[in-house]
Amino acid sequence: MPTDIEPLARHPKATRPGEKIGLHHSMCYGCGDEAPVGLRITVVAGEGVTTTATMKVEDWMQGGPGVIHGGVLSAAFDEVMGTTPLLLRKPVVTGHLAIDYAKPIPLGSTVHFTCEILGGVGRKIYTRAYAHLGDPDVLVAGAHALFIEIDLEKHFAGYRDKAVHAGE
Numbered sequence: 001m002p003t004d005i006e007p008l009a010r011h012p013k014a015t016r017p018g019e020k021i022g023l024h025h026s027m028c029y030g031c032g033d034e035a036p037v038g039l040r041i042t043v044v045a046g047e048g049v050t051t052t053a054t055m056k057v058e059d060w061m062q063g064g065p066g067v068i069h070g071g072v073l074s075a076a077f078d079e080v081m082g083t084t085p086l087l088l089r090k091p092v093v094t095g096h097l098a099i100d101y102a103k104p105i106p107l108g109s110t111v112h113f114t115c116e117i118l119g120g121v122g123r124k125i126y127t128r129a130y131a132h133l134g135d136p137d138v139l140v141a142g143a144h145a146l147f148i149e150i151d152l153e154k155h156f157a158g159y160r161d162k163a164v165h166a167g168e
């Protein structure tokens, strides 16, 4: 992370603390409520530029016997961290995501995520997140991610004809 990052302030019209941040879209693998397969994570705005989320670890998320697949956990971090810049009212995509897997996460557990925006430079937004299973003093994973602000229309312009919609 560069040393010259600037603090980033919450947008005055951002989702208020304690409220759910809206879906990216209903078929999103991370948050969509109509996606046939997905994490269905709801991200909740916190104070300042922070968020929280929870995810129940379902049997289909299994990697090693009895524990979550590392890629599923990575996708969950991506979703939580990628949603957080919406508190700035900035649409982003992931540029870089790094995960520290500290402890196995059993099937049936509930993962609690916390995320904060560390700051930014230009279009770059730096975030950090942690995960625990109910005791915030016992972390099971942590992550750092860089998100890049995009122009939504331009970024997805060449792909929208391939988009899948609910009911198709």
Ligand SMILES: CCCCCCCCCCCCCC(=O)SCCNC(=O)CCNC(=O)[C@H](O)C(C)(C)COP(=O)(O)OP(=O)(O)OC[C@H]1O[C@@H](n2cnc3c(N)ncnc32)[C@H](O)[C@@H]1OP(=O)(O)O
Binding pocket: 024, 025, 030, 078, 079, 082, 083, 091, 092, 093, 094, 095, 096, 122, 123, 124, 146, 148, 150
């Ligand atoms: C309907 C509503 C829909 C809402 C959907 C919203 C999606 C939300 C979903 C959220 C949840 C899910 C989230 C997902 O899963 S998002 C899905 C996964 N991510 C992607 O698909 C992104 C693919 N990559 C790209 O499209 C481009 O590379 C982007 C747009 C990221 C940058 O290409 P662009 O040509 O635009 O800009 P640039 O190349 O000048 O880069 C700009 C600056 O950034 C720096 N940089 C770039 N990469 C890296 C890197 N790896 N490490 C370090 N630095 C990096 C770069 O050096 C430069 O710095 P500087 O020279 O300015 O100092």
